[in-house]
Amino acid sequence: MKLLVTGGLGFIGSNFCRYVLSENPDYEIINVDKIGIGANPANLHDIENDKRYTFIKGDICNPQLINRLIHQVDAVVNIAAETHVDRSIVDPNVFLQNNTLGTFTLLEAIRKHNHKARLLQVSTDEVYGEALEGSFTENTPPKPSNPYSASKAAADMFVLSYHKTFGLNVSITRCTNNFGPYQLPEKLIPKTIIRGLRDLPIPIYGSGQNIRDWIYVQDHCEAIATVLKKGNAGEIYNVSAGNEISNIEIVKKIIALLHKPESLITFVEDRPGHDARYSLDSSKLQSCLGWTTKCSFEKSLESTVEWYLNNEHWWTPFATDVILHPTPWKLGGGSH
Ligand SMILES: NC(=O)c1ccc[n+]([C@@H]2O[C@H](COP(=O)([O-])OP(=O)(O)OC[C@H]3O[C@@H](n4cnc5c(N)ncnc54)[C@H](O)[C@@H]3O)[C@@H](O)[C@H]2O)c1
Numbered sequence: 001m002k003l004l005v006t007g008g009l010g011f012i013g014s015n016f017c018r019y020v021l022s023e024n025p026d027y028e029i030i031n032v033d034k035i036g037i038g039a040n041p042a043n044l045h046d047i048e049n050d051k052r053y054t055f056i057k058g059d060i061c062n063p064q065l066i067n068r069l070i071h072q073v074d075a076v077v078n079i080a081a082e083t084h085v086d087r088s089i090v091d092p093n094v095f096l097q098n099n100t101l102g103t104f105t106l107l108e109a110i111r112k113h114n115h116k117a118r119l120l121q122v123s124t125d126e127v128y129g130e131a132l133e134g135s136f137t138e139n140t141p142p143k144p145s146n147p148y149s150a151s152k153a154a155a156d157m158f159v160l161s162y163h164k165t166f167g168l169n170v171s172i173t174r175c176t177n178n179f180g181p182y183q184l185p186e187k188l189i190p191k192t193i194i195r196g197l198r199d200l201p202i203p204i205y206g207s208g209q210n211i212r213d214w215i216y217v218q219d220h221c222e223a224i225a226t227v228l229k230k231g232n233a234g235e236i237y238n239v240s241a242g243n244e245i246s247n248i249e250i251v252k253k254i255i256a257l258l259h260k261p262e263s264l265i266t267f268v269e270d271r272p273g274h275d276a277r278y279s280l281d282s283s284k285l286q287s288c289l290g291w292t293t294k295c296s297f298e299k300s301l302e303s304t305v306e307w308y309l310n311n312e313h314w315w316t317p318f319a320t321d322v323i324l325h326p327t328p329w330k331l332g333g334g335s336h
Pocket residue numbers: 006007008009010011012013032033034035036037038039040058059060061078079080081082083098102122123124125152174175176177178179183184
């Protein structure tokens with residue numbers, strides 16, 4: 001099986017490439033990544049010389065590149081995206097381009113040049129919007145709250161429409177919040193670890209009561225690989241591990257693991273459009289495709305903190321004032 005993995009130099013993409021090659025000796029990967037925010041070529045140093053792995057610096061919005069590559073593969077795993085909600089508030093256009101038009105470019109390439117290629121679209125629980133009670137199933141209609149989740153939901157709609165109208169072999173995974181090694185320090189867990197290590201105030205948006213459902217990145221990678229192999233065409237599969245916890249609670253856990261004082265916590269203005277809670281029902285993936293989580297939340301959180309402690313050289317270049325900013329959506333800027 002030959003895969004085109006997009007966004008393979010980012011957090012989930014690099015973990016996915018490593019996971020797939022270690023579990024499937026007969027798989028080959030072409031990784032296309034534009035090396036944008038979130039990407040780090042160092043993430044995959046360990047597999048750079050693997051003959052089954054090829055890296056191409058490129059943009060999924062470039063039809064010439066994608067049309068050329070699509071002939072060479074059996075399936076596309078679309079992980080590439082602009083991913084930070086805070087940045088989507090500053091510059092929504094970048095999210096529309098990369099997340100929606102990028103996915104559209106892949107779909108068009110498959111439709112016109114390799115109709116048999118399978119597409120696995122890596123999406124997010126955020127497309128459903130906030131879950132004030134209960135847990136969302138795959139039948140819950142999308143109701144995105146911010147430009148990031150809107151751009152992902154729009155991409156999902158194109159993916160499903162290309163199945164129905166053109167018969168493309170597509171599946172979508174929608175996963176909850178990931179954590180683990182190689183995550184850019186703009187996200188809650190690495191930002192908290194790094195600011196804590198530097199004895200800097202640790203920002204909590206609003207009251208800190210917003211709930212996220214966390215999953216270790218390895219479990220997510222296994223879920224993507226499972227749906228790629230066994231998922232039905234035209235279907236969505238929710239991915240979650242049932243670790244719902246408020247932001248303030250997870251920050252306190254990290255501070256305890258770092259042996260730092262809780263007095264570092266500072267409450268800051270809430271992010272506009274901040275969803276109160278995410279919660280997914282992933283019983284379809286478990287009962288239909290046999291996937292289950294393997295990683296314990298507490299142990300994985302501990303090992304993630306340890307990874308950041310042991311890999312300062314990896315995150316130091318990223319740990320700028322902008323990336324670690326307490327309220328990034330107030331930084332301004334934007335392309336339009
Ligand atoms: N991180 C999470 O908690 C989470 C949860 C659910 C779903 N997801 C989804 O998983 C995917 C990956 O998320 P992540 O956290 O690893 O993000 P990330 O920001 O760490 O990595 C994204 C990668 O995509 C690349 N990229 C962006 N636009 C591109 C383009 N136009 N062409 C080529 N490469 C491009 C970037 O350079 C980067 O390497 C996203 O689609 C996101 O929506 C993430």
